[in-house]
Amino acid sequence: MIQQPDGSKAPTMADVARVAGVSHQTVSRVLSGHPNVSARTRAAVTEVVEQLGYRRNSAARALATRRTHTLGVIAVNTTLHGPASTLAGVQEAARERGYLTSAVTLRAATEEALTEAVQHLAGWGVEGIVAITPWRDAVRALAALEAPCPVVTVEGGHDMDLPGVSLDQHLGARMLTEHLLTTGHSTVWHVAGPADWLESEARTAGWEAALRDAGVEVPPLLRGDWSPLSGYQAGQQLAGRVLASPGRAGGLTAVFVANDQMALGVLRAFREAGLRTPADVAVAGFDDIPEAEFFPPPLTTVRQDFASLGRSSIGLLLEHIEGTAEGVAHHTLAPELIVRASTARREPPRD
Amino acid sequence: MIQQPDGSKAPTMADVARVAGVSHQTVSRVLSGHPNVSARTRAAVTEVVEQLGYRRNSAARALATRRTHTLGVIAVNTTLHGPASTLAGVQEAARERGYLTSAVTLRAATEEALTEAVQHLAGWGVEGIVAITPWRDAVRALAALEAPCPVVTVEGGHDMDLPGVSLDQHLGARMLTEHLLTTGHSTVWHVAGPADWLESEARTAGWEAALRDAGVEVPPLLRGDWSPLSGYQAGQQLAGRVLASPGRAGGLTAVFVANDQMALGVLRAFREAGLRTPADVAVAGFDDIPEAEFFPPPLTTVRQDFASLGRSSIGLLLEHIEGTAEGVAHHTLAPELIVRASTARREPPRD
DNA sequence: CGACGGCATGTTAGCGCTCACAATTCTGGA
DNA sequence: TCCAGAATTGTGAGCGCTAACATGCCGTCG
Numbered sequence: 166m167i168q169q170p171d172g173s174k175a176p177t178m179a180d181v182a183r184v185a186g187v188s189h190q191t192v193s194r195v196l197s198g199h200p201n202v203s204a205r206t207r208a209a210v211t212e213v214v215e216q217l218g219y220r221r222n223s224a225a226r227a228l229a230t231r232r233t234h235t236l237g238v239i240a241v242n243t244t245l246h247g248p249a250s251t252l253a254g255v256q257e258a259a260r261e262r263g264y265l266t267s268a269v270t271l272r273a274a275t276e277e278a279l280t281e282a283v284q285h286l287a288g289w290g291v292e293g294i295v296a297i298t299p300w301r302d303a304v305r306a307l308a309a310l311e312a313p314c315p316v317v318t319v320e321g322g323h324d325m326d327l328p329g330v331s332l333d334q335h336l337g338a339r340m341l342t343e344h345l346l347t348t349g350h351s352t353v354w355h356v357a358g359p360a361d362w363l364e365s366e367a368r369t370a371g372w373e374a375a376l377r378d379a380g381v382e383v384p385p386l387l388r389g390d391w392s393p394l395s396g397y398q399a400g401q402q403l404a405g406r407v408l409a410s411p412g413r414a415g416g417l418t419a420v421f422v423a424n425d426q427m428a429l430g431v432l433r434a435f436r437e438a439g440l441r442t443p444a445d446v447a448v449a450g451f452d453d454i455p456e457a458e459f460f461p462p463p464l465t466t467v468r469q470d471f472a473s474l475g476r477s478s479i480g481l482l483l484e485h486i487e488g489t490a491e492g493v494a495h496h497t498l499a500p501e502l503i504v505r506a507s508t509a510r511r512e513p514p515r516d
Numbered sequence: 517m518i519q520q521p522d523g524s525k526a527p528t529m530a531d532v533a534r535v536a537g538v539s540h541q542t543v544s545r546v547l548s549g550h551p552n553v554s555a556r557t558r559a560a561v562t563e564v565v566e567q568l569g570y571r572r573n574s575a576a577r578a579l580a581t582r583r584t585h586t587l588g589v590i591a592v593n594t595t596l597h598g599p600a601s602t603l604a605g606v607q608e609a610a611r612e613r614g615y616l617t618s619a620v621t622l623r624a625a626t627e628e629a630l631t632e633a634v635q636h637l638a639g640w641g642v643e644g645i646v647a648i649t650p651w652r653d654a655v656r657a658l659a660a661l662e663a664p665c666p667v668v669t670v671e672g673g674h675d676m677d678l679p680g681v682s683l684d685q686h687l688g689a690r691m692l693t694e695h696l697l698t699t700g701h702s703t704v705w706h707v708a709g710p711a712d713w714l715e716s717e718a719r720t721a722g723w724e725a726a727l728r729d730a731g732v733e734v735p736p737l738l739r740g741d742w743s744p745l746s747g748y749q750a751g752q753q754l755a756g757r758v759l760a761s762p763g764r765a766g767g768l769t770a771v772f773v774a775n776d777q778m779a780l781g782v783l784r785a786f787r788e789a790g791l792r793t794p795a796d797v798a799v800a801g802f803d804d805i806p807e808a809e810f811f812p813p814p815l816t817t818v819r820q821d822f823a824s825l826g827r828s829s830i831g832l833l834l835e836h837i838e839g840t841a842e843g844v845a846h847h848t849l850a851p852e853l854i855v856r857a858s859t860a861r862r863e864p865p866r867d
Numbered sequence: 868c869g870a871c872g873g874c875a876t877g878t879t880a881g882c883g884c885t886c887a888c889a890a891t892t893c894t895g896g897a
Numbered sequence: 898t899c900c901a902g903a904a905t906t907g908t909g910a911g912c913g914c915t916a917a918c919a920t921g922c923c924g925t926c927g
Contacts (some may be wrong), residue, residue, distance in 0.1 A: 172747070175664075177882095177883055178781075178884065179882065179883080179884095187906075187907090188908080189884080189885095189907095190882090190885080190886095190906075190908080191905085191906060191907080191909065193884070193885065193886095194799050194906090195906095197885090201903095201904060201905060201906090202905075202906085203904085203905065203906090206905080206906085208645050217523050220638060220639055221639070221883085221884075222579070222641065222882085222883050222884070223575075223579035223584075223639065223640050224574075224575045224576075224579040224584060224641060224882085224883080224884090224914090225575075225639050225882070225883035225884040225885085226884055226885075227578075227884090227912095228575040228579050228882090228883080228884070228885090228912045228913065228914085229574035229883080229884045229885040229886075229911085229912055230884085230886090230912085231912070233574075233575060243600055243603070244597055244601045244604060245593055245600075247736060249594055249595045249596075249600040250595045252594070253594050253595060253621045256619060256621050257621060260620065260636065265618050265640050266618060266619070267616050267617060267618050268536055268607060268617070268619060269607070269611065270604045270607050285611065287571060288572070288574065289572055289574050290573065290574050290575060295631050296884080313526075330693070349924065352883065354896085374798045374920050392806070393806065393807055393809065393810035394809070394810070396810075397810060426806070426807060429807055429810050430810050430861060432812075433810050433812060436812060455743070455744065456744055456807060457779070458744065458745070459744035459745070459747075459748060459780050459781050459784050460780075461783075461784060461787060461812050526926085528912095528913055528914085529913065529914065529916095530913080538876075538877090539876065539877050539878080540877095540914080540915095541877065541915080541916095542875085542876060542877080544914070544915065545875095545876085552873095552874060552875060553875070553876085554874090554875065554876090554878085557875080557876085564909075572913085573913050573914070575912085575913080575914090576882090576912070576913035576914040576915085577913080577914055577915075578882090578914090579882045579884085579912090579913080579914070579915090580881085580882055580913080580915040580916080581882085581914085581915065581916090582882070610920085711877065733924090755877075831921045855874080868927105869926105869927100870904105870916105870925105870926095870927090871924105871925085871926085871927100872923105872924095872925090872926105873922100873923090873924090873925105874921105874922085874923080875920100875921085875922080875923100876919100876920080876921080876922095877918105877919080877920070877921095878917105878918085878919070878920085879916105879917090879918080879919090880916090880917090880918100881914105881915095881916090881917105882913105882914085882915085882916100884911100884912085885910105885911095885912085886907095886909105886910090886911085886912100886919105887908105887910090887911105888907100888909090888910105889907080889908070889909095890904100890905100890906080890907070890908085890910085891904100891906070891907085892903105892904080892905070892906085892907085893902105893903085893904070894901100894902085894903075894904085895900105895901095895902095895903105895919080896900095896901095897898100897899090897900095897901105897920105
């Protein structure tokens with residue numbers, strides 16, 4: 166029974182108590198699963214609750230317990246695959262644990278917008294906030310804000326004094342770069358994401374570390390803004406370079422693009438320039454968006470388990486809310502390398 | 517001042533009243549913008565509020581006013597571009613109007629899951645629900661559920677007795693089909709979405725109506741599940757057909773694919789089969805996802821303003837909550853045709 | 868000059884629930 | 898048989914706020 170007889174207002178705990186012939190407190194005990202209630206009473210109350218379609222008033226509960234059981238989420242770019250998946254994971258995990266979540270989607274993670282978002286959520290009495298704001302500046306601003314409740318970051322980096330969860334971007338980039346090196350490329354070029362994104366930074370660092378460890382030259386960096394268009398532009402530059410020095414002068418035979426969407430742009434630029442992928446230049450992306458498997462050609466990439474990331478952030482947040490957290494913890498999840506046709510095996514260069 | 521001095525608990529309205537030397541009711545009046553308060557008093561109270569970092573307790577307010585100012589959103593597939601954008605629009609609009617939103621992301625829109633979601637939201641006292649569940653069955657189940665608050669659907673069709681907002685899918689499909697017919701194709705094939713999706717149905721209907729109006733043959737329908745893979749498979753079938761009858765036997769020179777992701781799959785299948793787009797077969801999609809512009813080749817598609825759709829749903833919902841709604845209204849937004857390279861102009865067939 | 872209406876403010880009584888404690892009943896062992 | 902102690906249930910007092918009414922003050926009009 167979901168419906169409320171529309172004329173009369175919703176039944177209260179007192180109504181249930183009266184009908185069941187017990188005190189309102191006993192009803193409360195039954196509903197909270199308190200152990201010391203006789204099976205008889207419990208059954209009687211439960212039946213009346215069903216019959217009346219009674220539902221506890223969460224506002225009254227929140228007032229009496231001083232617990233709202235509400236969490237806030239602050240996110241940007243929620244229309245992209247990564248943030249959207251993370252958000253879904255956060256919401257599902259929170260719901261399972263008995264919390265209501267409310268998400269605030271920002272257009273830009275300025276300090277002002279962040280402050281306003283935190284104020285908005287604080288006004289609703291959230292007990293904690295998950296911030297999916299992967300910029301160094303945003304995380305810094307958030308840390309400085311001193312919100313009235315615990316805040317955990319997602320992809321917020323490990324060097325701030327805010328607890329957080331991340332996928333190991335550095336490792337993913339390293340795996341990908343090493344994959345390219347072991348499949349016959351003398352070095353790997355890189356189209357990075359925006360400089361102020363922590364994810365971008367970590368991917369670049371992982372790429373560079375892998376190259377250095379292998380003792381190979383680190384080519385100059387190109388930068389995009391995650392969009393297919395910026396990837397396309399970077400791709401045009403790279404293609405120009407390849408065509409200008411046909412003898413593989415720059416060793417430009419493999420490109421690690423910092424996300425799949427930009428990789429799509431790079432692929433298009435290469436195709437337009439008459440470069441074949443992977444025969445002339447291998448291309449790899451990052452994220453494994455659902456479309457990646459159907460790119461021309463299917464894209465080698467690094468899969469990120471965004472849903473687990475979201476769930477994990479809720480776990481960490483609740484530790485803080487419930488006071489069982491020790492210090493400022495950071496959780497890290499491992500990514501997975503997905504090899505597809507865009508980086509097909511290459512013969513080692515002949516001497 | 518965001519931070520609460522951690523040791524002591526948050527100040528109450530009574531605290532503010534005491535410091536400002538007025539009654540708590542006057543503080544309440546100031547905070548609610550009640551007109552009958554002297555400027556002097558108002559200023560004094562405002563200052564104390566600032567100074568103490570006071571924030572009204574929303575639970576207490578909800579209890580006293582019997583208004584939670586909370587809305588629920590039920591959505592499925594929130595990781596896709598369309599639903600995610602709609603969700604963002606819903607949240608932003610609700611926040612602007614002073615409401616808190618809480619989203620429940622379902623894995624599947626079964627009757628059971630829907631019931632549970634509505635129960636969950638009802639338990640939190642939401643005053644209304646926006647349902648982004650574009651299946652006929654889901655909308656039917658929702659209508660039968662008799663939720664304890666108003667429910668509006670997004671893309672829920674116009675034939676149920678639930679108010680809703682939609683983009684005009686029928687018109688969009690018609691525009692696209694007519695575009696293809698006027699650019700020299702004798703007919704247009706169609707890869708539809710799943711049969712139980714209302715959007716899919718409307719797009720198919722629009723396509724068929726355009727063909728009939730033009731007095732041309734309606735080719736058999738292929739069906740996918742929105743995924744690139746299903747598009748790929750449909751594309752393989754279509755390619756096989758073209759190659760089997762090189763003389764354009766089936767008039768298969770143009771395909772309208774029901775969404776951009778499947779179109780990506782179709783494009784790949786055509787490319788693999790040696791068919792050129794648009795020279796051999798023109799391809800068009802639907803949705804205008806951000807990647808569509810970078811497909812090989814850039815995809816002609818129909819742009820949908822999901823954000824406006826979301827905002828519009830909130831407008832409608834609030835009309836129902838505030839009692840100003842007249843009957844079961846349906847709002848419709850017009851889509852926009854985006855012509856790109858995948859349907860480049862075609863010479864009229866020579867006789 | 869006194870009654871009256873409008874403005875500014877205060878007082879009181881809940882909203883529906885949980886907490887702390889009190890009261891009652893039931894159990895088993897001396 | 899009686900009583901300590903546990904199990905079960907009830908009572909009263911808020912949680913922090915708003916709605917409704919009550920009060921006091923001013924100027925104004927008959």
